[in-house]
Amino acid sequence: MSTQQTPIGAGTFVGRAWNPEVAGPSVVVVRDGHVIDITSRAVPTVRDLLERDDAAAYAAEAEGPVLAPLHALLSAGIGSLSKDTPHLLAPNDLQAVKACGVTFARSMIERVIEERAAGNPDLAQKVREKVTAIIGDSLRDLRAGSPAAEKVKDALIEEGIWSQYLEVGIGPDAEVFSKAQVLSSVGHVADVGLHPISKWNNPEPEIVLAVNSRGVVQGATLGNDVNLRDVEGRSALLLGKAKDNNASCSIGPFIRLFDASYNIDDVRNAELTLRVEGEDGFVLDGRSSMKEISRDPLDLVAQTIGRHHQYPDGFMLFMGTLFAPTEDRDVPGQGFTHKVGDIVTIANDRLGALTNRVRLSTECPPWTFGVSHLMRNLAVRHLI
Structure with a gap:
């Protein structure tokens, strides 16, 4: 199944893409309808780019070869990702992946x-x-x-x-938890996973902040904080089991860096749309509005990083969602739950769209490229 091409407008968009020529990830920037590889010793990772005070200016001017046309990566067929061809990855790499719950x-x-x-x-x-x-x-x-x-x-x-x-x-204290392990997030047109024990679950469309080690928000992107309602509902102590599973965290397609055209106020006013399309013909449309969040984004950042907790590689912060589906899908009174094969698209007019297919976490491609693999790959490429 292919996805509709989603236009990316003006702005500074950066991320990561699989580069088959080096058998590893490249740091990329969107420019003139192309995805440009700007990986270098100065920015071997997205983490290193976000640590720069001039991140947006650097990305806008950095030179490098064309990796692929933008439309080709955005409109790639779901289920067609291969290590033999370039494709988008989650735009974060060494950052911790954190999430805030119950913010709406x-x-x-x-x-x-x-x-x-x-x-x-x-x-x-x-x-x-x-x-x-x-x-x-x-x-x-x-x-x-x-x-x-x-x-x-x-x-x-x-x-x-x-x-x-x-x-x-x-109350005064926000819920902040670890959503996924470093490098385990999946990107645009990848499969997202449901733990097979769950029978009641849903997508969670969210804005995700890209924060560096100094607590500076450098940009924003989209995310799907896949939610297992029955597992977490049985006990809040099962939050880790409900949230952190193979392919259960989707981020992308790119991080839009803060510059003259986009800043934290755009995040505060962001409107997100959600569409779920099932193989059974079922369609669910939803929305989430950052205008209705009960905690300011910068307050959530301050509750995550500080003297009480450091993140030397920065972090990605899911900020919660207004979306909570109650529409019945099959059985009256049971509300919505996913079915394997659902296509989920989360979109925002300033950030693009993130599309994924729902499968069981046990059937999604296993996570095999960890921090040690990234370090070895960068070393072979003489980038570290």
């Missing part, structure tokens, strides 16, 4: 429902009606950690509806 009121309510239903989709609708009757939309405009949020917290405790998800949703 609507999705926060759904997490409460998952917990109350103990991961059972049959019970979700009944719990949803009860929780909504108590909470309603009263949380939508609350600023997390504010005095007003504290009052809502006290009221919910009195109602017996308090939850750990509400604590991180409106």
Whole structure:
């Protein structure tokens, strides 16, 4: 199956692509409809590019050979990726991959429902009606950690509806967890994986910040924080099992670096669209608006990095999603869940589109190219 070509507009777009000539990844920049290989001793990795104070200016001027036409990489057929041909990889490499949860009121309510239903989709609708009757939309405009949020917290405790998800949703401390291992994220038109134990799951369309070791946000991209609702719903202690599996983290297609044309305010105002297309003809359209996030993106960065925690190679930060699907797919009252073969496209008019196919994590290509392989590859190419 092929994907529709997604145009990339003006701006500084960087990332990574598999380069079969060197049997490894290249740092690339989009320029004049082509993907240019700018890998060098100065920037052997995207991590090194993001460490530069002049990252956008450097990328805009760096010279290198054409790796492939942009349209060829963006419109590549899903399932056609091969080490014999150039293709896009996740645009991050040595960065830690972190994620923030429960940062939007609507999705926060759904997490409460998952917990109350103990991961059972049959019970979700009944719990949803009860929780909504108590909470309603009263949380939508609350600023997390504010005095007003504290009052809502006290009221919910009195109602017996308090939850750990509400604590991180409106309390002073954000939920920040490790989403994926370094170099394990997949990119555009790759398969994304569901752990085979999950029967209730969904995509999570998110903006992902690219942050360097000094805590400076250098740009943004798109991500799919694949979510296993039943696994996490059974117990929050299963978060690692629910979130970190083979191919369960998708990022791309490129990082748009901050420059005169794009900055953090564009992130704050970003609107994301989501489309799920099933082999059974099912189509689901959704959205997520960063305007409705309850914590500012820079606050989430500050809660992740600081004197309490350093990231010498920087990190990628998923910032959560407003999207929480309740539309029934098959069985009335059970809501949405993925089926193998679903095509998921997450898009934003300033960042492009990220498309992936859903499979079981046990059936996705295994992750075999780790940090040791990257270091050896760069050494052979005399880049380190």
